[in-house]
Amino acid sequence: MASIISIQNLSKSYQRDSFEIPVLNNLSLEIEEGEFLALMGPSGSGKTTLLNLIAGIDKPSSGKLTVAGTDIAKLNESALAKWRSNNVGFIFQFYNLIPVLTAFENVELPLLLTNLSKAERKKRVELVLSVVGLTDRMYHYPKQLSGGQEQRVAIARAIVTDPTILVADEPTGDLDKNSANEVLTLLDRLNKEFKKTIVMVTHDPASAAKASVKRHLDKGDLV
Amino acid sequence: MKILKLIFKNTLRHKLRTTLTILGIAIAVIAFGILRTVVTAWHVGVDASAANRLITRQAVSFIFPLPVTYKEKIASVAGIEQVTFSTWFQGVYIDKNQFFTRMAVDHETFFSVYPEFLLTKEELENFKNERTATIIGADLAKTYNLSIGDVMTLEGDIYPGTWNFTVRGIYQPRDKATDGTMMAFRWDYVNERMQQEWPERANDVGWYIVKINDPNQAAEISTQIDALFLNSRAETKTETERAFAQGFLSSTSAIIDAMNLISFVIIGIIMLVLGNTMIMAARERTREYAVLKTLGFSAKHIVGLILGESLLISAIGSAIGLFFIYPLIEGIGQVIPKGFFPVFHVESITIVLAVSAAMMIGLIASIFPIQRALKTKIVDGFRFVG
Ligand SMILES: Nc1ncnc2c1ncn2[C@@H]1O[C@H](COP(=O)(O)OP(=O)(O)OP(=O)(O)O)[C@@H](O)[C@H]1O
Ligand SMILES: [Mg+2]
Numbered sequence: 140m141a142s143i144i145s146i147q148n149l150s151k152s153y154q155r156d157s158f159e160i161p162v163l164n165n166l167s168l169e170i171e172e173g174e175f176l177a178l179m180g181p182s183g184s185g186k187t188t189l190l191n192l193i194a195g196i197d198k199p200s201s202g203k204l205t206v207a208g209t210d211i212a213k214l215n216e217s218a219l220a221k222w223r224s225n226n227v228g229f230i231f232q233f234y235n236l237i238p239v240l241t242a243f244e245n246v247e248l249p250l251l252l253t254n255l256s257k258a259e260r261k262k263r264v265e266l267v268l269s270v271v272g273l274t275d276r277m278y279h280y281p282k283q284l285s286g287g288q289e290q291r292v293a294i295a296r297a298i299v300t301d302p303t304i305l306v307a308d309e310p311t312g313d314l315d316k317n318s319a320n321e322v323l324t325l326l327d328r329l330n331k332e333f334k335k336t337i338v339m340v341t342h343d344p345a346s347a348a349k350a351s352v353k354r355h356l357d358k359g360d361l362v
Numbered sequence: 363m364k365i366l367k368l369i370f371k372n373t374l375r376h377k378l379r380t381t382l383t384i385l386g387i388a389i390a391v392i393a394f395g396i397l398r399t400v401v402t403a404w405h406v407g408v409d410a411s412a413a414n415r416l417i418t419r420q421a422v423s424f425i426f427p428l429p430v431t432y433k434e435k436i437a438s439v440a441g442i443e444q445v446t447f448s449t450w451f452q453g454v455y456i457d458k459n460q461f462f463t464r465m466a467v468d469h470e471t472f473f474s475v476y477p478e479f480l481l482t483k484e485e486l487e488n489f490k491n492e493r494t495a496t497i498i499g500a501d502l503a504k505t506y507n508l509s510i511g512d513v514m515t516l517e518g519d520i521y522p523g524t525w526n527f528t529v530r531g532i533y534q535p536r537d538k539a540t541d542g543t544m545m546a547f548r549w550d551y552v553n554e555r556m557q558q559e560w561p562e563r564a565n566d567v568g569w570y571i572v573k574i575n576d577p578n579q580a581a582e583i584s585t586q587i588d589a590l591f592l593n594s595r596a597e598t599k600t601e602t603e604r605a606f607a608q609g610f611l612s613s614t615s616a617i618i619d620a621m622n623l624i625s626f627v628i629i630g631i632i633m634l635v636l637g638n639t640m641i642m643a644a645r646e647r648t649r650e651y652a653v654l655k656t657l658g659f660s661a662k663h664i665v666g667l668i669l670g671e672s673l674l675i676s677a678i679g680s681a682i683g684l685f686f687i688y689p690l691i692e693g694i695g696q697v698i699p700k701g702f703f704p705v706f707h708v709e710s711i712t713i714v715l716a717v718s719a720a721m722m723i724g725l726i727a728s729i730f731p732i733q734r735a736l737k738t739k740i741v742d743g744f745r746f747v748g
Contacts, residue, residue, distance in 0.1 A: 196655075196656050196740040196741060197740070217660060220659075221658060223658050224658025225658075235649065235652075237650055237653065239374075248657060251364040252659065296657075
């Protein structure tokens with residue numbers, strides 16, 4: 140199977156005042172199409188940093204980073220934004236829904252950047268909300284939902300554009316066991332049924348157990 | 363604009379904060395409108411002055427009179443079309459607190475030098491044919507319910523005695539800048555009585571009004587006129603009507619200048635209020651902007667969200683302000699003494715100024731939060747803890 144994400148000699152450091160903080164050191168990794176990868180490691184090891192680079196919301200300091208056929212390290216700000224909206228679905232630990240928008244409107248948000256008509260958008264939003272099992276919560280606001288439900292809305296928002304890859308940063312980190320299981324089952328289904336490539340950062344071995352591949356990061360190195 | 367809905371919803375997020383800001387803008391627009399209206403009303407006297415008219419007055423002060431014999435001499439200067447004169451009469455009509463202008467004028471020439479007072483031929487003829495005739499402004503006629511043929515009785519103060527004048531003409535002001543409350547009667551009639559009752563004050567006029575052919579010659583002609591009377595009993599000072607009006611108003615102009623300044627200070631203050639609201643709002647939404655950017659929304663959208671909200675708030679605020687400004691100005695107009703300001707109404711330029719100032723405020727208040735939202739990197743936005 141072909142690599143959908145190809146990372147070669149990737150390094151990343153942050154500038155804080157006059158200090159240079161190295162986070163990732165010369166890291167290489169191949170992720171195959173359809174893979175469900177769990178990225179594990181202690182706090183501060185650079186998991187989120189690596190995920191952000193893969194997802195194109197941050198830029199590497201050096202190295203080559205090809206995702207879905209595009210060398211994204213070379214894209215400029217606006218090309219990268221367009222690339223993200225076409226290729227990446229994001230799931231965050233704290234859901235990051237817009238509080239003044241309903242579940243429906245939150246899921247519709249990424250579609251506003253497409254040429255889809257209102258009717259087509261509605262059809263798609265309703266479809267993905269049914270996939271995550273929230274058809275009856277369509278017109279609820281985030282604060283009227285439980286954490287697990289909020290995260291499922293966030294997953295619906297992530298898949299509504301039918302992206303090439305899904306990235307999830309500790310998607311169950313803020314959930315109780317049952318809700319966490321629901322979310323993991325959902326991700327597993329998206330991987331198996333819908334053939335989505337998923338990169339998931341997690342602390343939790345039980346969560347990682349759902350993944351097909353596990354990798355560990357420690358102090359910026361893959362082990 | 364698919365983000366329009368989000369702009370509206372964002373505006374309603376902190377209802378109290380938004381409401382207070384909107385009220386602040388409304389009050390600022392009202393205060394600005396009232397102050398500007400007073401300032402413009404004050405300056406109407408100056409603005410109404412024509413560029414082709416000069417005023418010749420006594421060199422020391424316009425309170426001192428000039429001999430009526432100067433008329434012919436002034437008229438001899440080249441470039442002058444016509445010379446007329448008038449005298450400040452004052453007196454009391456009905457009650458002391460009436461401020462409208464009462465003047466004795468040269469009946470032959472006054473209204474041709476002041477074409478902004480519109481009269482019919484017949485009215486003008488009647489004025490010239492009857493020594494006790496008076497011509498009054500339409501606004502004055504309306505206030506006192508006066509019509510042609512009515513007699514107005516003035517109790518003289520500068521010119522003592524009881525004076526009866528018969529209304530023979532009611533002029534229409536040519537434009538909004540023209541005083542519609544003036545009362546003019548004949549100088550020769552006043553002078554005739556002075557000759558009998560107080561001869562040493564006879565044959566004097568207040569000031570001359572000189573209509574010139576070419577406004578560009580104003581300075582030259584002024585110098586020539588004043589040269590005629592150098593070293594005479596009453597030296598003159600000639601200046602353009604505009605300069606004269608400004609001098610006349612200068613005693614109170616410090617207050618007017620202050621009001622003028624305050625009207626802009628108000629704009630500045632409310633800019634800070636809205637700026638603060640927008641900065642707080644944008645700061646609270648740092649994470650959301652990071653989410654939107656992550657999803658592929660561009661700078662254009664972020665600008666639209668913040669600027670849109672800021673403009674929406676200032677638009678609602680100024681709409682409310684404008685809604686109240688007309689009745690308020692109307693009310694104030696009722697309370698201040700009649701004729702204190704010849705013209706007191708909301709100028710359209712005031713509305714244009716108020717609205718564009720409000721929109722400018724909306725624009726400027728959003729600059730800083732927009733800058734910050736755009737500058738913040740996505741990863742830093744997610745790490746931001748408000
Ligand atoms: N935007 C940033 N600016 C400066 N330093 C950063 C930034 N993002 C991350 N770092 C630093 O990089 C290191 C790795 O951070 P990262 O968030 O990738 O770790 P993590 O493995 O996701 O940890 P956790 O499990 O706690 O989420 C940390 O020392 C962190 O302080
Ligand atoms: Mg992390």
